[in-house]
Amino acid sequence: MIVNAINRAFETADERKWEKTYWALDIHDTILKPNWKSHQIPTDFYPCSKEALxxxxxxxxxxxxxxxxxxxxxxxxxxxxxxxxxxxxxxxxENPEIVNDDLGYYDKKPYFNVIIDDKAGFDPIIEWPMILQWLQDFQN
Ligand SMILES: [Mg+2]
Incomplete structure (x- = not known):
């Protein structure tokens, strides 16, 4: 579940005193419902995605x-x-804020702490409401 990954990202950031977490966001079938048109972007958001984002x-x-x-x-x-x-x-x-070092090479895979992507198993119908709830419960 994505909220587990989100929890983990913030816990790790806390432990290691990171100021930021980086979130990779897919668009189609993740934030917006696809319209399958080549010259007109879809604008139909999944419920709760706008509010959570x-x-x-x-x-x-x-x-x-x-x-x-x-x-x-x-x-x-x-x-x-x-x-x-x-x-x-x-x-x-891209995530130009995190550059290559001894531990990681990010030229072809940008660094992120959380990925929200239907191809990574994210279910927009079920999980946006969960993310929104999580954010509302655990606001800084
Ligand atoms: Mg997609």
């Missing part, structure tokens, strides 16, 4: 970046769409 955007210990196969022509539109709901995305398919 807005709360995450407000947290100073959370950095959100898109992890998506969307065309570059569309990613700006997604970022604008999310911004219109006060959801702030910092990067697309």
């Amino acid at each position: 807005r709360l995450l955007s407000q947290r100073e210990d959370v950095v959100l970046f898109l992890y998506t196969c969307s065309h570059p022509r569309d990613t700006d539109q997604y970022i604008e769409l999310f911004k219109s709901y006060n959801i702030h995305i910092d990067y697309v398919n």
Whole structure:
């Protein structure tokens, strides 16, 4: 369950005194219901996704970046769409804040603490409401 992963990320951040956690976000079948059109982005959010992402955007210990196969022509539109709901995305398919070191090589797989992606097993119908509830219960 994603809330377990979220819990773990914040606990680890706490233990190791990390100021931030990094969240990789897929879009289709994860935040938005796909519309299968090539020149019109979908705008239909899964229930609770907007609210949860807005709360995450407000947290100073959370950095959100898109992890998506969307065309570059569309990613700006997604970022604008999310911004219109006060959801702030910092990067697309990269996390320049964490650079290569002895322990990790991030040129081809950006560093993240949490991944929200239907292809990683995330169920948007069940799990967005759980994330929202978790955030409301454990707000800083
Ligand atoms: Mg997807």
